[in-house]
Amino acid sequence: MVKVFDCPKSLTDMPTHYCPGCTHGIIHRLIAEVIDELGIADKAVGVAPVGCAVLAYNYFVCDMQEAAHGRAPAVATGIKRVVPEGVVFTYQGDGDLASIGCAEIVHAAARGELITTVFVNNGIYGMTGGQMAPTTLPGDKTSTSPYGRDTKKQGFPIRVSEMLATLDGPAYIARVSVHNVANIVKAKRAIKKAFEYQIAGKGFTLVEVLSTCPTNWGLTPKESLEKVQRDMMPYFPLGDYKDIEAGEKK
Amino acid sequence: MVKVFDCPKSLTDMPTHYCPGCTHGIIHRLIAEVIDELGIADKAVGVAPVGCAVLAYNYFVCDMQEAAHGRAPAVATGIKRVVPEGVVFTYQGDGDLASIGCAEIVHAAARGELITTVFVNNGIYGMTGGQMAPTTLPGDKTSTSPYGRDTKKQGFPIRVSEMLATLDGPAYIARVSVHNVANIVKAKRAIKKAFEYQIAGKGFTLVEVLSTCPTNWGLTPKESLEKVQRDMMPYFPLGDYKDIEAGEKK
Amino acid sequence: MTLGVIMAGFGGQGVMLMGQLLTYAGMLDGKQVSWMPSYGPEMRGGTANCTVIIADEEVGSPLVTSPDAVVALNLPSLDKFEDIVKPGGLLIYNSSLINRPPTRTDIRIIAVEANDIATGLGQPRVANMVALGALLEATSLISEASLEQALRNILPAHRQELLPINLQAIARGRASVEPVLA
Amino acid sequence: MTLGVIMAGFGGQGVMLMGQLLTYAGMLDGKQVSWMPSYGPEMRGGTANCTVIIADEEVGSPLVTSPDAVVALNLPSLDKFEDIVKPGGLLIYNSSLINRPPTRTDIRIIAVEANDIATGLGQPRVANMVALGALLEATSLISEASLEQALRNILPAHRQELLPINLQAIARGRASVEPVLA
Amino acid sequence: MKQRVLMKGNEAIAEAAIRAGCRFFFGYPITPQNELPEYMSRRLPEVGGTFVQAESEVSAINMVYGAAGAGARVMTSSSSPGISLKQEGISYMAGAQLPAVIVNIVRGGPGLGSIQPGQGDYFQSVKGGGHGDYRLVVLAPANLQEAVDLVTEAFDIADLYRNPVLILGDGLLGQMMEPVEFRQSTPRELPAKDWATTGLCNHNGQKNVINSLVLHAIDLEAHNIHLQEKYALIKVAEQKAELLHCDDAELVVVAYGSTARIVKTAIAQLRDQGHRVGLLRPISLWPFPEDAFAKVMPVAKDFLCVEMSAGQMVEDVKLVVNGARPVHFYGRMGGIVPTPNEIATQVLQIMGVK
Amino acid sequence: MKQRVLMKGNEAIAEAAIRAGCRFFFGYPITPQNELPEYMSRRLPEVGGTFVQAESEVSAINMVYGAAGAGARVMTSSSSPGISLKQEGISYMAGAQLPAVIVNIVRGGPGLGSIQPGQGDYFQSVKGGGHGDYRLVVLAPANLQEAVDLVTEAFDIADLYRNPVLILGDGLLGQMMEPVEFRQSTPRELPAKDWATTGLCNHNGQKNVINSLVLHAIDLEAHNIHLQEKYALIKVAEQKAELLHCDDAELVVVAYGSTARIVKTAIAQLRDQGHRVGLLRPISLWPFPEDAFAKVMPVAKDFLCVEMSAGQMVEDVKLVVNGARPVHFYGRMGGIVPTPNEIATQVLQIMGVK
Amino acid sequence: MAKVTFNEERCKGCELCIHVCPVKIVIMQKKFNKRGFNPAGVSDMSKCIACAACARICPDVVISVDK
Amino acid sequence: MAKVTFNEERCKGCELCIHVCPVKIVIMQKKFNKRGFNPAGVSDMSKCIACAACARICPDVVISVDK
Ligand SMILES: Cc1ncc(C[n+]2csc(CCOP(=O)(O)OP(=O)(O)O)c2C)c(N)n1
Ligand SMILES: Cc1ncc(C[n+]2csc(CCOP(=O)(O)OP(=O)(O)O)c2C)c(N)n1
Ligand code: SF4
Ligand code: SF4
Ligand code: SF4
Ligand code: SF4
Ligand code: SF4
Numbered sequence A, B: 001m002v003k004v005f006d007c008p009k010s011l012t013d014m015p016t017h018y019c020p021g022c023t024h025g026i027i028h029r030l031i032a033e034v035i036d037e038l039g040i041a042d043k044a045v046g047v048a049p050v051g052c053a054v055l056a057y058n059y060f061v062c063d064m065q066e067a068a069h070g071r072a073p074a075v076a077t078g079i080k081r082v083v084p085e086g087v088v089f090t091y092q093g094d095g096d097l098a099s100i101g102c103a104e105i106v107h108a109a110a111r112g113e114l115i116t117t118v119f120v121n122n123g124i125y126g127m128t129g130g131q132m133a134p135t136t137l138p139g140d141k142t143s144t145s146p147y148g149r150d151t152k153k154q155g156f157p158i159r160v161s162e163m164l165a166t167l168d169g170p171a172y173i174a175r176v177s178v179h180n181v182a183n184i185v186k187a188k189r190a191i192k193k194a195f196e197y198q199i200a201g202k203g204f205t206l207v208e209v210l211s212t213c214p215t216n217w218g219l220t221p222k223e224s225l226e227k228v229q230r231d232m233m234p235y236f237p238l239g240d241y242k243d244i245e246a247g248e249k250k
Numbered sequence C, D: 001m002t003l004g005v006i007m008a009g010f011g012g013q014g015v016m017l018m019g020q021l022l023t024y025a026g027m028l029d030g031k032q033v034s035w036m037p038s039y040g041p042e043m044r045g046g047t048a049n050c051t052v053i054i055a056d057e058e059v060g061s062p063l064v065t066s067p068d069a070v071v072a073l074n075l076p077s078l079d080k081f082e083d084i085v086k087p088g089g090l091l092i093y094n095s096s097l098i099n100r101p102p103t104r105t106d107i108r109i110i111a112v113e114a115n116d117i118a119t120g121l122g123q124p125r126v127a128n129m130v131a132l133g134a135l136l137e138a139t140s141l142i143s144e145a146s147l148e149q150a151l152r153n154i155l156p157a158h159r160q161e162l163l164p165i166n167l168q169a170i171a172r173g174r175a176s177v178e179p180v181l182a
Numbered sequence E, F: 001m002k003q004r005v006l007m008k009g010n011e012a013i014a015e016a017a018i019r020a021g022c023r024f025f026f027g028y029p030i031t032p033q034n035e036l037p038e039y040m041s042r043r044l045p046e047v048g049g050t051f052v053q054a055e056s057e058v059s060a061i062n063m064v065y066g067a068a069g070a071g072a073r074v075m076t077s078s079s080s081p082g083i084s085l086k087q088e089g090i091s092y093m094a095g096a097q098l099p100a101v102i103v104n105i106v107r108g109g110p111g112l113g114s115i116q117p118g119q120g121d122y123f124q125s126v127k128g129g130g131h132g133d134y135r136l137v138v139l140a141p142a143n144l145q146e147a148v149d150l151v152t153e154a155f156d157i158a159d160l161y162r163n164p165v166l167i168l169g170d171g172l173l174g175q176m177m178e179p180v181e182f183r184q185s186t187p188r189e190l191p192a193k194d195w196a197t198t199g200l201c202n203h204n205g206q207k208n209v210i211n212s213l214v215l216h217a218i219d220l221e222a223h224n225i226h227l228q229e230k231y232a233l234i235k236v237a238e239q240k241a242e243l244l245h246c247d248d249a250e251l252v253v254v255a256y257g258s259t260a261r262i263v264k265t266a267i268a269q270l271r272d273q274g275h276r277v278g279l280l281r282p283i284s285l286w287p288f289p290e291d292a293f294a295k296v297m298p299v300a301k302d303f304l305c306v307e308m309s310a311g312q313m314v315e316d317v318k319l320v321v322n323g324a325r326p327v328h329f330y331g332r333m334g335g336i337v338p339t340p341n342e343i344a345t346q347v348l349q350i351m352g353v354k
Numbered sequence G, H: 001m002a003k004v005t006f007n008e009e010r011c012k013g014c015e016l017c018i019h020v021c022p023v024k025i026v027i028m029q030k031k032f033n034k035r036g037f038n039p040a041g042v043s044d045m046s047k048c049i050a051c052a053a054c055a056r057i058c059p060d061v062v063i064s065v066d067k
């Protein structure tokens, strides 16, 4: 018998604290698989955000730092400058990265900082109980947009990948999704490419992953995956937004 | 005899503290002319930045607030929400807007906040004595890039207009220049359009103005204008980046 | 007189609401009351509990270290709180989900088949009300009238149709106490 | 002994460098020294000044309220500092640019045509050195050797060719003092 | 008696603010105060007000600056790390003399710490976590009725003195429910906000500027002296404290906020046992209620300061007592709420009982 | 005697840091400390180090967090408003026990204030401007030689105790030039940074985590107790103060940093006139040099605290003196540097002369 | 022959694996695991094609697949 | 006839006006204003075409133009 699929070595045994069906867990696994495949567990340093993934430092078998809310790219910059031979990644939610940490991610990208960011876009503040995120879709109800996000007063969702792709510092920026198996496979490919580009010193890399929050969306895990495809993907189209090896496209 | 050109009423008599030949003065005058022409001096509220224009509150004949470094868009948001019938503008340098205040401008733009930002891009921190700005050109020497801006370590300039144009909140975003008379005339037109769009409630508006810093560039005022055309304009192309009335272009 | 009650269960079993109803009823009875949730690092699906104080004087600490009564809707809650019930106090546990009987002998213990009774009523989600009914019956913490009024006030306008089933559940909870006393 | 000197002029006249040279020379003479610039809100093109202390003991305040000597390279500086020179102190002013003579009678006053002399040397920018020469001559603050050494050390390697013209300016400044004393 | 409603602390504070005329709220989510902005996001639109979820706490406090400068009654709230981020903005508001109410529902620190209740932000609140010489008026309610009442006070004090006011709560207060009554307070006479930047047309064409920059040292000193004079006035006029059983108390426990509740329970026990113990509960942490200390000094032999911190208010107690009596300290940290028994034990130890 | 070089304060601090082995600097421009990052941007590349101009002070302190967590000797510097922005990050560093050196070249406040020297950030520095119970070691040099010497000390203390150290200067110190000598200090024995996140391959495959989150109250309390025990050690071991003419001083002036220089000039004058006046100059502001006070108490009848603030350190002086002697205060604000004459006048008034 | 193994104690009963199995053999079990969830399992292992879809979608690395 | 007026005390002598005048009549004066700058002026007003280029480029609103 041959192993077709097994738990990656770069994940610890500790069960995660994520809610049932939350796709944070899938994304964690993909990162761990990539770390395994690239054989970089012993030189990877991860940076956990403040968000539902705040305990991510418990789940990866590599050195980790827990950053202040939104500041993971700055923390990662500090680490990478000290350990240039290390492989440094941040794992950040949409509140963390696109709201409070907006300046940090823009500037890490503009600096072409040699780090990889996995950006988990679930359109909500999961950890704090379902408040509006910068990526919450127009009309969606959250605990701070109880009447539905009104673009007149609360503005429009930010398309982070498109925005960062206007900069010269990034080497690779892609938006992927984990709402079905085919996309999970693609998502892993993107994350792997991002890490490879970092290792090759090509520039800043970011993979935006459309993710779910069944708990705060008030949907079952399955319905949540459907919402990603039905509602999120039209607003946040999947694709490579920047690939210095391939030229820009979209 | 008819007046062909006179000092706008919306500028106070106070001579500015700007260095000889600094184009901050031209940009001030253009804003004042627009305020005059639109007849909005009695309902305009300006927000001064921290930067060489920190004393801008002395120069405009309208209510003014002095914001913390980078936070003018947040301050303007507070004002506009309280005085929705007012015409609220921020005046910000590139350090103020594109560096420390990066999150604030991105989010004011994403919210479609009904304010107008005049963004003075002189590729340097004027007030603090010539440090590198996010818009400093590759290779340019500043007091914190003494060996010339090395894109490998210090990253690439941020093109603010292009970046913000990826958002859905802005109604009008344009880059103009004041390095010669023809462009000064165009710059004024852009600033006027921005104010008009704000008054019409169309959305967030921003005019990026390429400007000079003879003192910290170590050039004469005339050489500085030449540098704008020769060095800055290729990296920061002029044009409308977003105009919801005209569709996006570039 | 100051009485402290801890109510505990899985998230989703409605222990928070149960505690709020008790508190509300106490307030309507003219008592001094407070309600304090646990809001720790537990994730959704984990355990949840709240502390209710009903007193004649100003409420000092809204927390209690030895509660006068504990209502435990699941096993982890029983495990966690059985030991701290004040000697002579009351422990109500949901015998539908808890398969080990409590071991304390110095307190009054009431088993309520909360889930079974609720399911019997055709509405499994009112198990918490069944337990609350048992508490009402077993103590003189609050009056029945106030509890009913509290329920009316707390149910939002578009949910008032749920009033009867909740009242029924409370009644069945009260009724379930007798056999244990016997 | 603690002596305080204020040097003032337009930004660009080189008062800061002049003060640094004086301080450096004092240090080479084995004295305790400090240099403190004004770094106020004045814009470029405005006035600039610095305070130099040369002392035998540890320098306390690096600022002085009544300086032992003032070197004023332009009119606003003279206006600002003439009054605070310590009685019996020294005031050197740049008579090339300042057209009103000082009015104090309780201090020693030296007029130096700093700009004219510098222009005469073919290098208008060494007017500050001319004034410094005058100060060297009129006081015993520092030694000539130390000043020359300071100049050598402060000039960056690729600017050493400017040494002669600076030394010349200092010499002419020294020379210019005589007539006034006469 | 007016109607009492059962509310969560965070929501009660929000509702009280709306009743006090607050129509603008700028905030950012953080536990354990999320119900406050959430409530505002539901309620403010109903009363014609505006709720904005800012991109960060830094941005939120600067929105508050702008709105306060435009003359609004405006509030923001956060919890410890978020309040740290607001320090620059708070210093600016104090410098520009802008009235606003800031709520800190303190959690365990330092750093990310935990979300459990704490009182480790006392120094930051009363000594000034931001730069420069400034003071916030700091009000620390111990129950929800008081929280509700102090919110109105806070807005009035802010407007009267043109100074930000901080309401210092903690997770316990924010998360608990108690009955509250929204009563009409006797309004203070407040000056018109003729300094607000609402556009020249709204104030007779005279230009208004909101600013904290004062370039020349002599002017900035004058500005600072003005601020200090204002603080001196506040110090005289705005001290608030509760004294409980202090008339004959040989040992006075000093505690504020939630901790004071626990202390009350402990004191009730101790009094039952016949011990002469009292409570001095500072309600205004700045100005620190020095007058209240003067009242208890004649009888008190010892002071015991109890805090959910390593000991911060204890310094202010020592400063008031000035060596005249021993000042003891008992503290718990990290989100641990002390029990009445623990406190009683400390008291008895100091009193030399048993 | 080694060679003395004439340097600006900001540059001398930067050079001293490099000589102390600092190879990483993250900062953001602000007057009056700009020469410090500028110097670093020139010099660090020459020694194989890294200078990054961060996008803000918030980002800078978090870069420092990352770099310190990866085991580097790292520094940041700023001035008042910028330091306020760093408060959240500083609290995180204290919580995660990360060693680094932070320089604050204080200016006039509050708010934008001015760029002139000030000492209004004392409270923020020593009481904790951030949230939670933590302490920075705070060192306040009074001249450039001392600044240079203390920089090495600061890095060593930071590494020894795994705690951030703040160097508190002001515009005067940052902008002035004085001769300095970079001398070899006797290095302390420092523990290996085996906790740093440099990748598993660099520390035997054992996972390292840098973190300040401690979810359970009981654990967070334990963590806080550990921090407090560490602070207690520091309090014993790291007090620093200068005593000048205190042996027979009836009046002891207490002043730190630049102000202490002015006080020295004043005292020289007063001594010349025969007055028994001394100076107690705290060099470590936290831990506050209580031991030095014990030394002067037997003779001192009065204390006069002089600050460029509305009176902040005066509270710590009062806490030490604990009512045993009168503590007077004289302060200037807003960037005004007091003159020796002003101070002498105050002293004479207190001494009842004339 | 294909074999799918469930680390039942890790399962949170989210049911995502059920929906992606092309041969519809993944089911939820009646029993509870220690954390109170009904874990997933396979009804008829012989039908399994070892596609690993279930494993790939599982957020909790419950499933391993052999062939 | 065109007329260009210089508010000389505001002039900072930056010389930008000189370069933009299409008829090259703007010059720097020898005298100093109170702030120590040589103010700009016009050498031969009759040549002025009132194009206001000088006024538009002036950063210090020194110049007004009549026609
Ligand atoms: C300075 C600061 N502000 C706010 C918070 C509270 N907070 C914790 S997580 C979070 C948002 C999390 O949302 P997101 O980044 O989208 O992650 P998710 O939980 O959705 O995965 C917030 C606001 C904090 N811890 N620190
Ligand atoms: C929080 C904070 N950080 C830094 C500063 C110092 N500072 C003042 S102006 C400025 C940059 C100004 O540059 P820019 O915005 O480009 O305006 P310019 O002077 O070039 O017009 C900086 C960093 C400050 N005042 N406050
Ligand atoms: S709250 Fe939402 S994002 Fe967070 S673990 Fe639960 S489902 Fe996932
Ligand atoms: S420093 Fe530069 S930007 Fe500032 S006023 Fe002078 S020339 Fe203009
Ligand atoms: S491996 Fe494929 S076929 Fe087998 S159980 Fe999983 S999803 Fe079904
Ligand atoms: S996807 Fe994983 S966690 Fe969810 S039910 Fe299936 S095995 Fe369990
Ligand atoms: S108006 Fe035109 S022609 Fe006349 S002086 Fe000015 S630039 Fe020259």
Ligand code: SF4
Pocket (backbone or CB within 6 Å): B021, H006, H010, H011, H012, H013, H014, H015, H016, H017, H018, H039, H040, H057, H058, H059, H060, H061, H062, H063
């Ligand atoms: S452009 Fe204006 S400031 Fe410059 S020289 Fe001409 S008139 Fe003077």
Ligand SMILES: [Mg+2]
Pocket (backbone or CB within 6 Å): A051, A093, A094, A095, A120, A121, A122, A123, A124, A125, A126, A133
């Ligand atoms: Mg999210």
Ligand SMILES: [Mg+2]
Pocket (backbone or CB within 6 Å): B051, B093, B094, B095, B120, B121, B122, B123, B124, B125, B126, B133
């Ligand atoms: Mg600039």
